[in-house]
Amino acid sequence: MSEMKFTNEHEWIRIEGDIGTIGITDYAQSQLGDVVYVELPAVGKKVTKGGDAAVVESVKAASEVYAPLAGEVTAINDHLTGNPGLVNSAPTGDGWFFKLKIADKGELAGLMDEGAYKKFIEGLS
Amino acid sequence: MTADSASDVLLRTPLHNLHREFGAKIVPFAGYEMPVQYPAGIIAEHQHARAAAGLFDVSHMGQVRLDGPAAARALETLVPGDIEGLPQGHTRYTLFTNEAGGILDDLMVTNNGDHLFLVVNAACKAADIAHLKAGIGARIKVTELADRALLALQGPQAAAVVARLAPETARMKFMTFGRVRLGGIECWLTRSGYTGEDGFEISVPAASAERLARLLLAEAEVKPVGLGARDSLRLEAGLCLYGHDIDTTTTPVEANLNWAIGKRRRAGGGFPGATKILNQLTEGAPRLRVGILPEGRAPAREHTQVTDAAGKPVGEITSGGYGPTVGGPVAMGYVARAAAAEGATVNLVVRGVPRPARIAKLPFVPHRYHRG
CATH class of the missing domain: 3.30.1360.120 (Probable tRNA modification gtpase trme; domain 1)
Incomplete structure (x- = not known):
């Protein structure tokens, strides 16, 4: 069973063993509007919790995507290069950004579960 | 409040x-x-x-x-x-x-x-x-x-x-x-x-x-x-x-x-x-507003620095983003007159990385005005 956690910067991370798959939430994509470009980290790059990991650009603006946890990038979603609209159409599915080998699973404790994240975005509107 | x-x-x-x-x-x-x-x-x-x-x-x-x-x-x-x-x-x-x-x-x-x-x-x-x-x-x-x-x-x-x-x-x-x-x-x-x-x-x-x-x-x-x-x-x-x-x-x-x-x-x-x-x-004029077409997919936004092949700053993007009809990034900005020739290669410094672009003719999409 995988477990999904959320950040207050609107990233999600799906945990399977010591690998986390990361993307942006449906709320985030709806706020951005049409995504036209995604810049992904290099495989092997070490990221820190809350540090810059990727960039997502809509027609209007560029936004940073932060790493929910520290770790090393093990894979990136090459499909986003040719089809960045996947971030809009399937934000928590085919629109994933990158995978991470998690350095310290203890850092998971600081993230929100789905219920807490839902409450969090309700409080934003 | x-x-x-x-x-x-x-x-x-x-x-x-x-x-x-x-x-x-x-x-x-x-x-x-x-x-x-x-x-x-x-x-x-x-x-x-x-x-x-x-x-x-x-x-x-x-x-x-x-x-x-x-x-x-x-x-x-x-x-x-x-x-x-x-x-x-x-x-x-x-x-x-x-x-x-x-x-x-x-x-x-x-x-x-x-x-x-x-x-x-x-x-x-x-x-x-x-x-x-x-x-x-x-x-x-x-x-x-x-x-x-x-x-x-x-x-x-x-x-x-x-x-x-x-x-x-x-x-x-x-x-x-x-x-x-x-x-x-x-x-x-x-x-x-x-x-x-x-x-x-x-x-x-x-x-x-x-x-x-x-x-x-x-x-x-x-x-x-x-x-x-x-x-x-x-x-x-x-x-x-x-x-x-x-x-x-x-x-x-x-x-x-x-x-x-x-x-x-x-x-x-x-x-x-x-x-x-x-x-x-x-x-x-010492500088000119020109069209700028990034060669890759990354949009170059307003205030992006424009440099020449040697890395010397020659100008700045004033409007830039994604052009849906063009199907890719488009921009305009001011560059020094010497760098403003159509087709000239420049670099756009996006997130610290110089990315190739060229000076392009405006408009990017032909006008279709009714001139009668």
């Missing part, structure tokens, strides 16, 4: 309730609550305006009437355009310049026989009206038409839609004016716009604006388009956005708007900053 300060209160256009009804995402813009997009999204709205007809609410813009003998001659003391030579019923693009040759605003001027009709930018309108009153107010009556809304219908099917309501508009050519009834509402049309497409800007009494908008939206070809797509459309069309591509630090010659300096005005001058502007016209 600081909302009691008058400057914090956002104004609404007469179409505000209609925008809400159509599900618009509303953002603050130039002191107004404006629709940045509808549920269709910026790309779909952009493509609709290129393929059919998009309806824009631009009621935040300023509409001004100049009355008085020789209003055209008076206005010429503030702009480099040939206004005296503007035939009745015709519209011209011009610029308010300052003594340093910079641009205070860009505007449209229509000769309506007994008066001039001006459309100015929302963010500049208060300053423009003060500038008009200070400059020519002793001779000319300056009236803001605050009780009028402004709609734009843009796209290859806009003319057919308007002709269905007012057949006589089929005769109108690009940059001409007509007073017509649309659904019984007296409207002032100019065949012009800010998308590069054929279409009309429609001045309408504020009280009738919603009825007119509903009338137009009831036509099969018409969908509402927000400010987001308005920006991507005008960028692809190579049109300047005041406060970004032109401002008080850019001259008309640097902005590549030489065509807006009337032939007669080049000889006679007599507008603010004429010495500098006319000198640049003959000697060349």
